[in-house]
Amino acid sequence: MSRTTLNKILIANRGEIACRIAATARRMSIRTVAVHSDVDARAKFVASCDEAVSLGGAAPRDSYLRWERIIEAAKATGAEAIHPGYGFLSENAEFAEACANAGLIFIGPPASAINAMGLKAESKRLMEQAGVPLVPGYHGADQNPDLLQKEADRIGYPVMIKASAGGGGKGMRIVERKEDFAKQLLSCQREADNSFGKSDVLIERYVQRPRHIEIQIFGDSLGNYVWLFERDCSVQRRHQKVLEEAPAPGLSAERRKAMGEAAIAAARAVGYVGAGTVEFIAEPTSDGDLNFYFMEMNTRLQVEHPVTEAITGLDLVEWQLRVAAGERLPLHQDQLTINGHAIEARICAENPDNDFLPAAGHLDVYRLPGHTAFAINTHGVRIDSGVREGDNISTFYDPMIAKLIVHGETREEALARLDTALAHTHLVGVATNVAFLRRVAASHSFVNADLDTALIERERTALFGIETLPFAVTAAAVVTHIVRAERTLGNTDPWSHRDSWRIGGPARRVLQFGHGESLETVAFTQLDRQTIRLEIGGNSHQLILDDVRDISLDGNRLHLTTYRTGEMFSVFANTGSAQVHLIDRLAHAGETEAEAGRLTAPMPGKVIGMLVKAGDVVVKGQPLAVMEAMKMEHTIKAPIDGTVSEVLYAVGDQLTEGVELLRVEAPQKAE
Known part of the structure; x- marks a missing residue:
């Protein structure tokens, strides 16, 4: 692999994408600089790079979003270019411009292209001028809530509200009824402001049974463009992708070519340079074809770029580095083919x-x-x-x-x-x-390529x-693990063996497990070195151990892998997996269940909305509070009908997992 004129780059990101970029740079003999937060000081991506600079802090705003500090780190280490990866600063035009002003190469499109495509409403207007098909909607600058309500009514429900500066499924809401629009708009704007620092939204007709098909494009600084086929990213939850594949199943050559050419038109319209993805909503037609509409352009490398690399045999990060160094695109359109x-x-x-x-x-x-x-x-x-x-x-x-x-x-x-x-x-x-x-x-839907964004629902x-594993299989795996672990203790004293041998016959041992939300009791008796009798729920099972890892349960051969961490057992088989918790029955004797109205934080995060106050009467399932954690909003709902007796935290408070957030008391029963 020949190298470019770049000698050293700084990777302004973390995690797997930082490791991914470093791997290609290493193959091209380009040195790399990592930047990291305090939390990530010992992370894999830091070790993957040649040098590392601390940004401090932990939250993105205190570390990976401090672009002034990142530019200082690049200059201090002698890096010539900055690769932003995806997320964080990858689509920040101000950062791209600051890199250029500092004499650094931004490995991505020019700031003008990011600006043009970064705001969904503005990009829609540009695409309309470029002749790219659009979904009917409102993309205006006037954000008056009353006007937005009227526009939604005009478009017709269901509609999709989208953060204009958004991405990654954040700041998006589907509104089915006119009565719900104002509430969903407020939630969408709040999430958009928290995620992107801008609360502007656009509104579009919500396409029924849409497929999400995107085109990978590349442009160089000499005005050359290619499209590297498509990816189907329809399988989503919370508007975030779960499975992606390439090429898109069932897409005709004619429709593929039309979408590719539309994507190139979009890129040309903004003078795009580097790797980008033009995303389309595709709607099935009555004749089995697809209509497609421009949704947005991601002005960066995508999380799902590996499937494109797999079917083309190309390294898209290498292409990024070559284009950033001023080179011509490595291949022409007619040299690109799909493989598998x-x-x-x-x-x-x-x-x-x-x-x-x-x-x-x-x-x-x-x-x-x-x-x-x-x-x-x-x-x-x-x-x-x-x-x-x-x-x-x-x-x-x-x-x-x-x-x-x-x-x-x-x-x-x-x-x-x-x-x-x-x-x-x-x-x-x-x-x-x-x-x-x-x-x-x-x-059934995925196997048969019956794809749309509602597949999971x-x-x-x-x-x-x-339940992917029957409890009897899980219990057999755990008992096997315990017995084999006891055999490897290495004690040669026969009186210290824990093999259930007794003068009056083999001992019967009883274990209790937490399995999901229930308790399960398992009794087992070692009849000889290989044979164990299991008793579960009144049923008896024969368990036979071999000398390696396999077992036989009631005559069925099973290959199982079991890990023990503390009192938790994790069992993996070809057909599925399960976890159970070994319970110390003496330690848990006399415990009572927690009050039904006790509400705790399901994970560490920040309170961004408290929807009730002490004294409010609530019904089961009613939203009580909103937390933000790991870039997502999570609504805490009432577990029972009752009255809020105490609110223990306020908006802005940072919570640790398991802390009590508020209390709801059930109504007093009549005597």
Whole structure:
């Protein structure tokens, strides 16, 4: 790989994208400088770079958004260019202009292009002039709430409210009824202001069963442009992408070409340079074709860029570095071809069964399938990650842990590889969406490429609250783990063996587990070295251990992997995974349940809205408070009907996980 004229770059980002950029720079013999917050001082991406500069603080505003400090770091270390990655400052025109004024190369588009596309309303007007199709809507500068209400009424419900300066699914609300518009507008504006420092919104007709299809484009400083095909990013939750794939299933060559040419027209309209993504809403027509409408342009590298790299065989970060150095695009349009099919799954620290509540904590176990980092290996698997086993998942940043990318000759082959790879992804210590991703990828809609942004909601019954492993299998795995661990204690004294041997016959041992929200009792008796009798819920099971890791349960051969962290057991099998908590029955004797009206913070965060006061009468499910954590808003709702007896925190207060936020008392029962 030939190098560019760049010698050293500063990476103004963190996590997996910082590691990703550093990997390509290293292959091109370009030195790298990391910048980091206090929280990230020992992070993987810092170790991946040649030098590192501390920005201080922890929250983005105190670290990664301090662009003056970042420019100082670049100049102090002799970096010639700054790569912003995605998120943070990547679409900040002021930062791009400040880099240029400081004599530094901004590895991205010119500030004028960021400005033109950064505000959704302004970009819509530009696209209309360039002949790019638009969804009917209001993109005006007048933000009077009464006017916005009238425009929404004119467009017709349902409508989508979007933060004009937004991205990443933040500052977006779907409004189904006129009566809900004012409330949703206020919530959207508040989130937009918190996330982007600007509360302006635009309003568009909400397209029914839309597909989210985006085109990867590239431009150089010599006026050359290419489009590197499309990605389908329709599978979303909270307007954020879950699975992405390339090419888009079912897209005809004619429609692909039309969308590509529209994307290039959008890029030319703003004098774009570098990597960018033009996002379209695609609406099925009665004849099986698709109408498409410009949604927005992301003036940066996208999280899902690896699927484009997989089907083209290109390194988009290398292209970015070459274009930033003033080089011509490496290939012409007629030299670009699609090879096979690729799918990316975003592995996040979150709980899908609890409204995708982000999770934080210590990554006790981090075991991934056989893969190559930042490139597809011979088995068609790639992992992009910015964490290591033992790292902490912080509440200050996005909860994404890693990206799993698979490639196959066909979509069916890629799907099979995705399921196998997810089955071999073992994460313990924080809640993750790995099992949920497997269910989505195996759902009827996704397998049959029946794609739209409502897929997850449409498949809800097959995706949420599903037990992937029977409790008997989980119990067998835990008992096996305990027995094997006791055998490896290394004590040769026969009186110290914990193998259940007794003079009067084998002992019967009883364990109690917390399994979800229920308690389960398991009794087991070791009949000989290999055979164990399990008793669960009145049923007896035969468990046979071999000398390696496999077991046989009631005649069924199982390959299980079990990790123990404290009193928590995490069990992984090809068919799914489960967690149970071993309960010390003596320690928990006499405990009573917490009062139903006690409300606690589900995770660390800040109170941004307190919707009730002491003395208010509330009903079950009524919103009581709003917290902000990991870049998202979370609404705390009443668990019961009752009266607010005490409010313990106010707007602006920072909370730790588990603290009591407020109390609701149930009505007094009549004597």
